[in-house]
Amino acid sequence: RPPYEKTAVNDTGEPRLANFARKAQFHFGWDWGLRLVTMGIWRPVYLESWQKARIADVQVHQRELSNARALLAVELDLDTQIPAEYQVRVRNGHTKEVYLDDTIGTMTSTFVAEIEIPEPRRWWPAGHGAPDRYHLLCELLYKGELLDTFSRHIGLRTVELVEAADEYGSSFYFRINGRPIFVKGASYIPQDALLNRISPAQKIDLLTRAKDAHLNLIRVWGGGIYEDETFYDTCDSLGLMVWQDFMFACAAYPAHEEFIDNVRAEVRDNVRRLRNHPSIITWCGNNEVFMAMDHWGWQKEFKITKQEEKEMDAAYRQIFQEVLPAVLASEDPQRPYSHTTPSSIWWEADGLGRGTLHYWGVWHGPDDFSGYETKVGRYMNEYGFQSFPEMATIAAFADSSQWSLDSPVMKHHQKSYVGNGLIEKFTKQYGEPAEDFPEFVYQSQRVQYEGLRRAIIAHRLHWGYCMGTTFWQLNDCWPGPSWSAIDYYGREKVLFQELPNLYAPIIAAAVGDPASPQLAIISDAPTPQEVVLQWTKQAADGRPLASGELSVSVPQPGTRLLTPPLVMSPNSAQRTIVKLLTNGKNAISTFIWDGKQPPIQLPLHKKWQTFPQLVLE
Template sequence: MKHLDLCGTWEVRNAKETATIPASVPGCIHTDLLASGKIEDPYYRDNEARLMWIGETDWVYRRTFHVPAELLSEARIYLHCDGLDTLSTITINDVKIGTTDNQFRVWEFDVKSALRAGENSIEVSFASTIPYIQAEQQKRYLNLTGLGPDPLHGQHRVDGSNRIRKSQCNYGWDWGPMCVTAGIWRPIQLVAFSAGRVTEMQITQDHSQKGAVKLQVRAAVETANSKPLRAKIAAMFEGNVVAETTVDVRNNSAEAALTIANPQLWWPNGLGAQPLYDITLDLLDGGTVVDGQKKAIGLRTLVLDRHPDQWGESFQFVVNGVPYFAKGANWIPADTFVTRITPEFYEYLVSSAAQANMNMLRVWGGGIYEDDLFYELCDRYGITIWQDLMFACSAYPGADREFIANVQAELADNVKRLRHHPCIAFWCGNNELEHIHQWFLSDEPKEGYMTWDEYKLMFDVDIPSVVLKHDPERTYWPSSSHSPVGDRKDPNNPACGDAHLWEVWHGRQPFEWYRTCEHRFNSEFGFQSFPEPRVINSYTLPEERNITSYIMEWHQRSGIGNDAIIQYMLSWFQLPTKFEMLIWLSQVLQGIGMKYAVEHWRRSMPRGMGTLYWQINDCWPAPSWASIDSLGNWKALHYMARDFFAPLLISAIEDWQHGTVEVHVTSDFLQELSGQVRWTLSDTDGNVLAQNTLDCSRFAPQANTKVCLLQFKDHLKEYGSRKLLVWLELLVHGEIASENLVTFTRPKHLDLRDPELTAQVREEAPGIFWMTISAKRPALWVWPELDGVQASYSDRFFHLVPGKPAEIRVQPAEPMTLTAFQQALRLYSLTDTYRQA
């Protein structure tokens, strides 16, 4: 098969004008306008508010291309479009080729008759989606979230965005801007052939035979004539062929079985390795390869296990027969303009998830079916994927058969594209249609609502019929959250299913509330923080750096956001004395909240078997629930997540009233371990008041073990709650595997003194530095910072005690001398947030 790539430089114009600007394909109109200097950065200050006209405008993309005569000699020639955003009309040499109406679909058109040898032209005209969705809402109004009163923004979403198959958050969300894109957002090419081509390849696995895995490989073949074709199918591992066969193509399909002896199994991060096998299929015309496909797969079983147990019904993922606790976060598009996410940034974010000991990400249903590279990276790093289908927080026209047919074609395209990835754990129909069903679903016909019957037809019948047809090996789950047992209108039933727990943020419950929750799987919960000061500086003027300024509130898309952060902060900490310290402290606050939740749910295993906080990443610079900001900086939460998601975790339940500390060790390892628990009671000056080391004969595998109950009532009576700190260490083979800190009062009331932090710096290699940070007195949440310099840090927001320095590796984004590094270095801890200068 021959390919003619049509990506690269195009030109684009307003449909009502003749002047053009250069355009990039893949790309989108906003980035094209930005590159040409026609608009200011949409993320800077409130520029976004003046750029809505872009999404209200029709745009025409055009280019010329050369077609060699030999390409025209092929029997069939298709224009293959991996992604067009969204309402487009395509012409080649002024001949209308076709139209599109779904951002998520793959589109193909027979263009042989429209092409000519030599110079050709192609135009893709994109109509604004705004008139379309407004017209659809006039036909039948359907509710969506984010349209409530907001004196600053008016609304968080564009009304009617649920009426079109396009990224829902493109029209605004409570963590992102309104930037309604258009353009050729994925590759576009001509494909030509005369013998045949492979249009689909499916690989299923049978693990029932001990010591071997049987693969069934099925391929769909499009032929251009009656000439017989054959398919050579092989499995390769580390460059070596481990199984191979050749079969005839019959009735436009080829099917073969391959047996992999001594299979190397694929495991999620932390449970084992991630070996990948390449399955290749060469389509043969005689002895000539005319087309082919290659899929990288992992040999594993991965299922959702639901069975009755003492607490109700389980909800746990089982890989290779082993239940595992899902640890991770929710994923949103990593930029509002997704076509400018680089491969390097994708890998940075996925590797950051792995470094934080995560083994699962939930791809949220209001964004996009992610780029192939994202899933390839998750395969390599062992990050399993909870894959939402692209429906979120809205009613949809489930009774509209034309709409459903479009959706079913979208699902077929994406399920077939992604099903070979070992990382895909299961498919979920939507985000929160059942969780907040009061806004979208009604028992009887009602304006703005789907009926429950209409909803069930769409998400229990129409959608799973396609998903399970193309991927029968995985589970389909209709909604998140969802209660499969009992009343479906009780979506957070603690006895079954998954739960979205927002009582802490939206309900203003204290962090301690998380310890009352005994749900089976916690797929959403979160707390906000600000991005670090350097990021805020990128979108504000100096005089706007106050969290109640117009621009700071413009970038806050949760209506209660900044107010909630401050209220919780005053509950936990002293009021910061500087804007920058308030920003940093918001990150510590966020980390504490998530730590309360995750440690509790890990202690609750196997009753609860998963916790995915909202959210890992950002799409623009703003306060949000993310643990990594839009520029890739780890917030305090991400550093803390590396600790509270560690495969071995020491944690505690403190009882301030009775002066006790209940110590627990949680293990994700598959084998039993032994070790020691060392605890130290000190005062806030660092003086050791009591300590002990406990030998523990066993930490049960994949379980939580209560180790001991420590009694400090007498010490509290003598020293008071403000003066005491309990330091916990878990040692395995003499090495510290996990650490934690317990206090008997909120941090704002601790009697802390200046820890007098110091750092010894050495240059390991050009541009890479090591710091030895020491403290004369206990220092809580220590973070080094290079003033005004982008850098990565091996650790931050850790605790220090006298005599136990921390070794921190720092790599500035740009080369620095040792002298410049030392001059820029600042050391901060909790006391710096409220201490007067």
């Protein structure tokens, strides 16, 4: 048989087992986490008893959604043990309005309630409107006795994944309620290697902080877990969209009958559990499996024969292009599905023009931070750079004798094959000299921020061409250097502290020729805005040198280029603080124009300011 076990390249144990075990893949080790393979029941177990009948499941089908009305089909799966007439009532749990009250016949297993909601309020992603929801309460009664209830907050919204050929290749973006949405997201991993230690409060806190930083999407990465109701309910309530991977990552998976049966049951169970959450806008088959099988050199490294490769390709097609789509067609046909991410390759000639992209030319490739500015795809679903966590976090696992890159403890907590050396190299290139280890740690965070600042602004400059930026990664599962913006103990790195100024609806950046830089006003706001720029240029010691104010009209999403007053541009020993306000007083974002950092390159396409003009409604 094909050597599937060898392809589980993140499994640091011997023999490698990760891709045969249907449990969190990161437990077997990753390049940001330890190997800690747990076993046993880690979520609550309960016995459920009932008499006569119960509601086994409820699925809400959205048949129609317009400003005038919403038509819903509420499908109830019933488990009736005693032949009798039962009463089904569907109502609004908040207003008590009864949508339907009906009697069903004996031994009915499925009942569909058709309900209409006039002038419905829609669920919108953060930054585009309120994430309105309706409290749907389904009740099953027998002769006036309440037997069972089903309670769920549902959101009314449409979602489309637009993949259409254009002059650049093929688009990849989401339309929510008919509006193209520029995704501003981050990839999420479990918040602890020991899953039962994660409290609901931790999840709510992390997601709330993400929303407050202007994120509008969380990607639940395929090497972790299907999260619990607290997680998705919180995303629903905050307007955080969810890109939901199925739990397969970075390995080839077998397709023998027992494995496929297990996968089919796993996927069906989780889709049924999660399908009524409006925050989940798309399913994705796996993380990097398709790319790895074709581009990671497994055939040569593991001596995979042509016949074995053929069998592995067939197994991939069976799992991700047959089994998973079949389950979704039956259980959740209205939500988009992609069989993998990324769907294009950053180093191939046409890779930037279509589909999703994981850009790792910085870190796993030869590029410096300028690569972030030139390698921009249609939907940037992964990219990132490591830094060290706060010294308080480091002190929790290393005493001062271990405060160096080459110490045993520091090397143990660095799981990337090039980690500490690459952080040191880029910190020398982009940071300030550090006199001691704590200052180096801080500089590593400043450099991580600078890299991702350049990436995010480059992606946003490409609005219409690139319609999503999701950095790797939001959080950590243990303390150590990693790509995270928030460390294991919840301490924010510089990147996260500055993220509101990168993900705000309207931001500013210095762009173009270093000799005569321009000021870019970049917007993904859905409505026209009048913006005031208040700026102050400072000397190295903080003394104000000049100040002024500019007014800018931002009629639509995209970029407006301004030629700043000559006195506004800082030299290498100066900086200019630019504050963006609406209505003359409401702060949107702040741009610190550091004269030491070169302006960000403008898009290379000649017609970049006329990238696809997407209809907003």
